[in-house]
Amino acid sequence: MQRFIVGGAVRDRLLGLPHTDTDWVVVGATPQQMLDAGFRPVGADFPVFLHPDTGEEHALARTERKSGRGYRGFTVYAAPDVTLEDDLRRRDLTINAMAMREDGTLVDPWGGERDLRQRVLRHVSPAFTEDPVRVLRVARFAARFTDFSVAPETLALMRHMVAEGEVDHLVPERVWQEFARGLMEVKPSRMFELLRDSGALAVLLPEVDRLWGVPQPEAHHPEIDTGVHLMLVLDCAARLQAPLPVRFACLGHDLGKGETPAEVLPRHLGHEGRSVKLLQGVCERLKVPNDCAHLAEVVAREHGNVHRSGEFGAKALLRLLERCDALRRPERFEQLLLACECDARGRAGREDADYPPRRRLQAVLRWARGIDTRAVSSQALARGLTGPAIGEAVQRARVEAIEAGLAAARQVG
Structure with missing residues (x-):
């Protein structure tokens, strides 16, 4: 032995x-x-x-x-x-x-050892083709070892496996496991680019694969191509050491742009709703854990509003917090803001740009949660208010707190 x-x-x-x-x-x-x-x-x-x-x-x-x-x-x-x-x-x-x-x-x-020195990802034998998980594993290792190339003959085998339908038989749990691990690597874009090159992405995540070649307004997206933008967003999330739910939310935030009618391109009005619907299908198909699925849905629906939140007044800001369930789940709201920052900085030439909406909305949430709801409710009861009227009193108090915070911030600014 x-x-x-x-x-x-x-x-x-x-x-x-x-x-x-x-x-x-x-x-x-x-x-x-x-x-x-x-x-x-x-x-x-x-x-x-x-x-x-x-x-x-x-x-x-x-x-x-x-x-x-x-x-x-x-x-x-x-x-x-x-x-x-x-x-x-x-x-x-x-x-x-x-x-x-x-x-x-x-x-x-x-x-x-030779391939380590030469920085090459190379299959061991033709038996490589017998396990379709290896297509995902090679892509994941490409995301981890960013200076390694994939041997041409290995890429050819990966394409062959896709063409032969082997990838179609992967079970959802294993696909998600490899995607999750790849998203957490140093440069996750390499995983998805290699899967796309092999043809596997069109089989496993067609909602993502179809984003390449879809144009966006150049004023907001100097990189123009939606697929290129998505890869920049994922790599920004890796640089910021974002947790898995944030990285998955980044992956799914723009899926709806792949279904924008051609006659209205490069504008993507309403893509948020389409993204949510597509994400729900992805999460169900791959059995995505709830923490990832729920955050991704909120990010897909609200990232545009977060970007534009500097234009909002106190009432609109409170409605945004409520739609995001931020008052009850501030930790998830913080993850949403991080995902939105990755989206804003995942654009050509803007990788190191500042993102004021994150700091502003963090402050807005502090102001809104700083209200003593028990005291406000007690005062409302003392005035003879009941039922929904008490809730309205709490809402007014939160709006007033946000207005006061915004006014103070303007004075400082």
């Missing part, structure tokens, strides 16, 4: 990057031998065990044979006669198909 460190831990160690999880592959062992050594079984589809002391995952060396469509269509073979080279051969990219002995000696049968 021998064990080797494999996968990302080896890759990141060679790149000088930090890594938290260490995965091991065990060669020459049976499941019973692992149990006898005190390992705890956790694998449902193939033999994976947790080390009794460290808790690190140890998988028996295995091979896979294609037996159906999709990423689940495999028959797994794990036995003592499976070699380390056999196990590494089934992995996706050469940079992920290296192993390291316990003494630190590198085992690299498929040229992973």
Whole structure:
């Protein structure tokens, strides 16, 4: 029985990057031998065990044979006669198909170290085409390792997999998992651009794919192309270290522009409502978590109003807060403002521009929430008011607080 460190831990160690999880592959062992050594079984589809002391995952060396469509269509073979080279051969990219002995000696049968030096994402073998998740994984690694290129032959295989319909069989949960991880990488635009280049984006997210080539008014969008704008917005969200709900909201904020009638282009009146409808379909299809779905819907509906909020009076500002549920959910409202800032700065030449609406609306929310609603309600009751009239009194108090705050800000300004 021998064990080797494999996968990302080896890759990141060679790149000088930090890594938290260490995965091991065990060669020459049976499941019973692992149990006898005190390992705890956790694998449902193939033999994976947790080390009794460290808790690190140890998988028996295995091979896979294609037996159906999709990423689940495999028959797994794990036995003592499976070699380390056999196990590494089934992995996706050469940079992920290296192993390291316990003494630190590198085992690299498929040229992973060479491709790390050359900054290339290259598939290990033709077996790459058997798992459609690998199309997403390569795109995600392109978003993480921004100075790596994709080998032409690997891109060709990705296109072939799309053409053969393999990507159509991906389950929604796995698609979302890869999208979510890719959105959180250093340059998420690279993921979506590579998926578009391979044809996979048109299959998995046609609502996003159709944004390329859609013009926008140059006065507001020097980059003009809606798809180009979207990529700038995503990369701005990454630079600002936005959380996942904000990045997903950025991804979906302009989907409706892909359905703007051609005769009214480049104007996009009413695209907000179309974006909300399309987002609801995306979220249902991909089973997007509620925190991401709800924020994305509010951002799609209200981002234009947030951008224009400097023109609003106190009553209109309070209505905006109410539509965004900001009084009850100030944390989500802060995420909405961050997404809107990314939208404003995701434009050619405006990447470092200031975004006053964010600070202004943060202040407006503070003023509105600073009202002692219990005291206002008590005073209304004392005046004999009941029911809706009490709520109206609270509203008036909030409007007055916002008006006072705006007046004070004008004096300072």
